[in-house]
Amino acid sequence: MTRARTRLLGRTAGTRLMAMATTLALGAVAACSGGGSGSSHGAAIFWHGYTGPEAKEIAALGQEWNQAHPDEKVNVTFAGSNDDALKKTLGAFVSGKTPGVAYEFGSSITTLAKRHQTQDITSLVKGAPDFKWDDFFPAARQAATTPDGKIYGVPALVDNLGLVYNKKLFDAAGLSYPTASWTWTDFQNAARKLTDAGKKQYGWAYVNDGTEDTVWRFLALLWQAGGDLLTPDGKKAAFDSPAGLSAMQLLHDMSVTDHSVYLDGGDQQYLNLFNSGKIGMLWTGPWDLGSITKDVSYGVQILPGKVTHATIAGPDNYMLFNKSDRKTAWAFLQWLTSPEVHLRFSTATGDLPLRQSETRLPGYQQFLKKYPGNKVFVDNLEKNATKSRPNIPEYSKISQALGLAVQAVLLGKAQPQAALDQARDEVNTVMAGA
Structure with missing residues (x-):
């Protein structure tokens, strides 16, 4: 599974995994407690699901911390895929072998905040001026905060969507490259011109698994x-509006009328097709850039706009659980997410900076030199990632209703207004029972 699927689907997978928690084999959770960067005896347990460069770098940072803080050691432990983080955390609550801190998908806050083991860290965050909570990008802060204003997470990762395009296909179609002032009309027209049914070539790709x-x-x-x-x-639902209709109509027109959209079934064939010159544009994030083959000349731009050029972020969090580990875990997280340390992590892994101040450090230019495509995504965090999905228990059902509506429209099985009306009724029924 690629990082894209891990980061995107995990945000809804967490809600599905909650139902599985009651049937967990506790031995599987207990087996995750070994193999860290220090002894587990007397050390705060830090669970993560990092792989590749991220795993290597977090292990190195754990060792660095432990050498400098012999009385506040942290056992950095690979606890299995991040996709399984919620399931394992809930299982640890049952077994009593709760980690001090764990990497969790942003969607998991609505489930975990209800459990007494989960630490409300509002007072820690607001009571530590040197931590500079407001320095984190807004999207990351929103994903760590519940609607009642309580903070349950320290930002661990923040991504967003940008427009990635194949320069060769644009050149062949005689099109100018996308600009920051592109409108929906510009985008739709380009997708139409990039489409060639005979070559099975599409202007755009949309993941349409619902x-x-x-x-x-x-x-x-x-x-x-x-x-x-x-x-x-x-x-109540607010998406059944003129704005919602125009968004749904655009999808309908591009897919059903123009036939300029490749509908991905959730198996990420869009990336293979982009690499083989069969798709001209993607709405994706920095996680996919490393999978674009070297022979593909591509560019990155902000998303096209109508009223705004809004994008959407998918932040994840480090969450604290074990009260006995709280002091050490909190000290480690403050250090780990400090501007200088996290920029080192970003430069080693390609993850985006978490804090605005990271972009003002001398090392940020080295980060951009190593990952030039990431600049647009970092700029997005400051300018275009202004809203987030609500941290409410009902979100998974809202997402399900909307997902089926969008899927039906893209497949030509429903008209935009009818699909919105049905989704609105379903969401209002869910919210009425909240």
């Missing part, structure tokens, strides 16, 4: 049109 991978792209369109998911009081 999951959150389908929904979050629609939310970006909804926000670009000036709309929102829910009413300001959070009690």
Whole structure:
């Protein structure tokens, strides 16, 4: 599984995994407690699901911390895939072998915040001026905070969507490259010109499996049109609006009328097709850039706009659980997410900076030199990632209703207004029972 699927689908997978927690084999959870960067005796346990460069770098940082803090050691432990983080954490609650801190998908906050083992860290965050909570990008802070203003996570990762395009296909079609002022009309026209049915070549790709991978792209369109998911009081659907209709109509027109969209079934064939010159544009994030083959000349631009150029971020968090480990775990997280240390992590892994101040450090230019395509995504965090999905228990059902609506429209099985009306009724029924 690629990092894209891990990071995107995990945000809804967490809600599905909750139902599995009651049937966990506790021995499997206990087996995760070994193999860290220090002895588990007297050390705070830090669970993560990093692989590749991220795993290597977090292990090195754990060793660095332990050497400098012999009385506050942290056992950095690979606890299995991040996809399984919620399941394993809930299992640890049952077994009593709770880690001090664990990497969790952003969507997991709504489940974990209800459990007494989960630490409300609002007082720690707000009571530590040197921590500089407001220095984290807004999207990352929003994903760590519940609607009642309580903070349950320290940002661990933040991504967003940008427009990635194949320069060779644009040149062949006689098209100018996308600019920061591109509108939906510019985007639709380019997708149409990049499409060649005879070559099975498409202008754009859209993941249309009906999951959150389908929904979050629609939310970006909804926000670009000036709309929102829910009413300001959070009690009813707000996407059945002129903004929602224009977003859904664009998808319908591009897929059903123009036939310029490759509908990915969730198996990520879009990336292989992009590499083979069969897709001209993607709405994707920095996680996919490393999988684009070296022979493909590509560019990155902000998403096209209507009222705004809004994008959507998918942040994850480090969350604290074990009270006895709280002091050490918190000290480690403060250090790990400090501007200088996290920029080192970003430079080693390609992950985006978490803090605005990281972009002002001398080392940031080295980061951009190593990952030039990431600049647009970092700029997005400052300018275009202004909204986030709500941290409410009902979100998974909202996403399910919207996902099926978008899927039906893209497949030509429903008209935009009818699909929105049905999704609105389903969401309002869910919210009425909240």
